[in-house]
Ligand SMILES: [Ca+2]
Ligand SMILES: [Ca+2]
């Protein structure tokens with residue numbers, strides 16, 4: 001009987017592990033307090049990136065609680081909207097997912113926008129080739145974009161269906177959202193986050209957490 005119960009419990013655990021594995025793909029939650037490892041992010045432009053401790057909270061708030069101990073603060077100044085951004089390699093078959101999710105905690109003083117960019121491999125080479133002469137734009141693969149308006153204080157969860165992303169380079173790539181690894185494609189290879197000021201000459205200052213692909 002004990003052995004039977006053990007097997008039942010074990011089966012339950014394995015089933016749940018399998019379920020957890022396929023229900024989402026975590027890109028980063030910053031709990032390792034490390035910007036350059038698991039995954040390795042790169043930074044560009046004038047954006048400052050800083051791992052910060054999340055404030056202790058006593059209020060019951062599911063999203064704030066799910067942000068754990070650390071998040072990533074993005075801040076910076078600009079005279080012309082664009083501040084800078086960050087990116088990382090993904091290399092996942094995202095066919096089983098349908099959404100990108102992120103938690104963002106804004107600031108009363110500086111509103112702004114976060115542009116989310118995804119790149120899917122369209123010439124089956126596991127690379128996003130870029131043209132250094134043309135602002136490092138992708139030359140053979142699709143670039144997909146969506147915009148998030150940063151809200152005020154406190155973590156707000158945003159979940160964007162892949163269908164809401166627009167092809168930012170019509171005529172480049174195959175103009176089809178195909179983040180799968182069928183036919184030797186690398187699938188969803190790369191993502192970037194771009195920070196835009198709320199005013200043309202202004203600042204941005206917000207925190208991000210729990211970046212994931214889900215359905
Ligand atoms: Ca976190
Ligand atoms: Ca490619």
Ligand SMILES: [Ca+2]
Nearest residue numbers: 169172173175
């Ligand atoms: Ca395209």
Ligand SMILES: [Ca+2]
Nearest residue numbers: 122142176178
């Ligand atoms: Ca494509």
